[in-house]
Every structure is written in C-alpha cells, then in structure tokens.
Amino acid sequence: MSQHRSARAAVFSAGSWGTAVAKILADAGTDVSVHARRDEIADAINTVHRNPGYFPDVELPASLTATTDPAAALRGADYLVLSIPAQSLRTNLAAWTPHIGPDTVIVSLMKGIELGTGERASQVITEVTGVNANRVAVLSGPNLAREIMDGQPAAATVACPDEDAARRFQQVCHTTYFRPYTSTDVTGCELGGAVKNVIALAVGIASGMGLGDNASAMLITRGLAETTRLAVAMGAHPATLAGLAGLGDLVTTCSSPLSRNRTFGTHLGHGLSVEQATAATRQTTEGVKSAEAVLALAHAHGVEMPITEVISALLHEKVTLDEAAAALMQRPSKPER
Ligand SMILES: NC(=O)c1ccc[n+]([C@@H]2O[C@H](COP(=O)([O-])OP(=O)(O)OC[C@H]3O[C@@H](n4cnc5c(N)ncnc54)[C@H](O)[C@@H]3O)[C@@H](O)[C@H]2O)c1
Numbered sequence: 001m002s003q004h005r006s007a008r009a010a011v012f013s014a015g016s017w018g019t020a021v022a023k024i025l026a027d028a029g030t031d032v033s034v035h036a037r038r039d040e041i042a043d044a045i046n047t048v049h050r051n052p053g054y055f056p057d058v059e060l061p062a063s064l065t066a067t068t069d070p071a072a073a074l075r076g077a078d079y080l081v082l083s084i085p086a087q088s089l090r091t092n093l094a095a096w097t098p099h100i101g102p103d104t105v106i107v108s109l110m111k112g113i114e115l116g117t118g119e120r121a122s123q124v125i126t127e128v129t130g131v132n133a134n135r136v137a138v139l140s141g142p143n144l145a146r147e148i149m150d151g152q153p154a155a156a157t158v159a160c161p162d163e164d165a166a167r168r169f170q171q172v173c174h175t176t177y178f179r180p181y182t183s184t185d186v187t188g189c190e191l192g193g194a195v196k197n198v199i200a201l202a203v204g205i206a207s208g209m210g211l212g213d214n215a216s217a218m219l220i221t222r223g224l225a226e227t228t229r230l231a232v233a234m235g236a237h238p239a240t241l242a243g244l245a246g247l248g249d250l251v252t253t254c255s256s257p258l259s260r261n262r263t264f265g266t267h268l269g270h271g272l273s274v275e276q277a278t279a280a281t282r283q284t285t286e287g288v289k290s291a292e293a294v295l296a297l298a299h300a301h302g303v304e305m306p307i308t309e310v311i312s313a314l315l316h317e318k319v320t321l322d323e324a325a326a327a328l329m330q331r332p333s334k335p336e337r
C-alpha cells in the first residue's frame, strides 16, 4: 500500500454490520466503497448519505460511497470486508473473486459456521478465493451495530495469522469510539463469535420462559465453558475465549435486547415456533443455522456441548421447552470445568 494515499476498503454488504463497519472505516480516514445489493440503498448512500434499509436516522460520512457493481467496489481495494450471512458466503464470494486484487487483504465480519462443511468463514474464504491465510483476517467482539452507529464506545479484536496485517487493519479502523486490539488466534475469535450466538439463543429462551438472572448467568458461564472446550480442541488459545471475541461478545449478545439471536430465543421462549420466530425476524440470526454446524464440530472433536446440543434439538423441534430445561438441569453431577 502506498504511503501517499489513504487505505481503501470495499465493504460487502450494506446490511446492519456492514454499514456500521463502513462508517467506522470512513471515520478512521479510510476510503470506503460499500457494495449494496439494491440500487435504492446505493443511491441513498451516495446522495443523502443514509442507509434507509437499516439506519435511516444516522448520517453517514460524505466520503463513504456505494455501488451495486462488485468490480467497481473492489477496484484498487486494499481491504475486502465481508459482512453477509455466513451460509451465503461461498456462493457470493465465488462470484466476487475475479475482482479481488492480488494484494487485497480479506477481512471477515461474519459470526457463523457453514452447515455441511463445518468451516469457519476464514476457511471458506481461503478455499474459495485461493488467497493465502496470511491475507485473511477476522474482526470480532462485543459490537452491537446500533450502538456503534450511535458513536458509543466499543472494542474488538482483529485476528490474522500475519500479525503485521492485523496491525495494519487495526490502524484503518481505529476511531475515537472504536478501539481494535490485535491477535493471531483466528480460530478462537471465529469460534467465540459463532458459538456465542447459540448461547444467546439459550439465554433468550430462558428469559422468554420467565426464568431469572441466575439462569442467564448459568447459561453464560457454562456456555463459555463449552465454547472454550471446543475452541481449544480446535487449536485456539484459551485466553482468546476470555477476551473481547469470547467472553466480551458473549456478555453483550446474551444481555442486550438489541441482539437478534437473543431476541429470536425470547420468541421461542414465549412459545413461538421456529417458523414464527423466523417470520418475526428481519435481520440475520446466525445462531439458528450455526447451532447444528457447531454441534457437528463438537461431535467431530469429541467435545461435550450440552447447551448447544439442547438448542439444536429445540431448533429442530425435537424437544419442548420444558424438556430442554430439564435435560440441562438433570445432567449427571460433575466437577466444575
Ligand atoms: N449486526 C450486528 O450488530 C453484528 C455485529 C457483529 C457481527 N455481525 C455479523 O455480521 C454478519 C452480517 O450480519 P448483519 O447484522 O449485517 O446482517 P443483516 O441482516 O443486517 O445484513 C445482511 C446483509 O447481507 C445481505 N444478504 C442477505 N442475504 C444474502 C445473500 N443470500 N447473498 C448476499 N447477500 C445477502 C443483505 O442484503 C444485507 O446487506 C453476520 O455474520 C453477523 O453475525 C453482526
């Protein structure tokens, strides 16, 4: 990247988190081009500097532009920032790959595991694009898009096997309200981000069933234990799961009514079916699909994940709410670990 020009980032797509990260990047002085699927969203970003689909009340930096043309968005990009539903990544990325430059670093914002393959987003990215893993990074942490759009303070982790690449992206997304740290533990960050969505479904369900804060704390704490067991079995560093992309994200997602995963769980706890809860949810709720993929990883790695197991059974409507709660409470007694 030239020392004489600003870094340039292409953000795909103009959803909730894509828009928030595009704003962070632009506020940090990075040139940003957002790829939107719909003409009216791209036009509104370019003309009135707002995204009417997600944050009609927030004015975006005037330097932030949008297009529906992937080639135009990616032209000269130092960074391709990907923020689409994890289950749609493989197909979309295959279409975008011919436009990715030879030195472009790809940054995943996605918190999901691919069904069928059990792959994390960074693995799908290296497989589909052929880009070396040293050019693939992950940004993850306790980051509710709505709060960030309001300029409220937040921190996150940028993970990449190449620590210099992580440091460079850290610089281009560091603002007065957004503080990124670096890490080389991509596996830990991605698993922390994906599994917390499943645990947030559980906490939402408990809340919807009218259970108290003790039950929420139990699910958060034991949820972290099972997340850490899986992540460590897959090569992650345990400290990552105690950090922003682990405990931090788990706490914010399980506590906030802004979380789509927690809210989806609350709907289930109120007695809605999965179909009804899906109909009531407009935005991406990664945990609903990822629960099954996480459970498959747990089985493949011989790791016990009782909360994930019960949530997966509930999502497939194999157990009732009461049976799910009883299944967790009546497990054999054991030491805490
Ligand atoms: N919203 C947040 O607060 C937040 C924070 C951190 C991470 N994330 C993660 O970011 C990722 C994106 O979530 P989001 O909140 O932006 O979701 P969203 O539903 O708000 O936006 C998703 C975007 O992807 C596009 N999209 C939907 N289906 C698609 C498909 N099949 N093909 C191509 N594009 C498609 C939509 O048009 C939209 O632009 C998820 O993995 C989520 O876990 C979200």
Ligand SMILES: O=P(O)(O)OC[C@H](O)CO
Binding pocket: 111, 141, 142, 143, 144, 145, 197, 200, 249, 252, 253, 258, 259, 260, 261, 262, 284, 285, 286
């Ligand atoms: O709204 P959710 O449940 O997808 O959570 C959003 C972010 O991942 C919180 O860090």
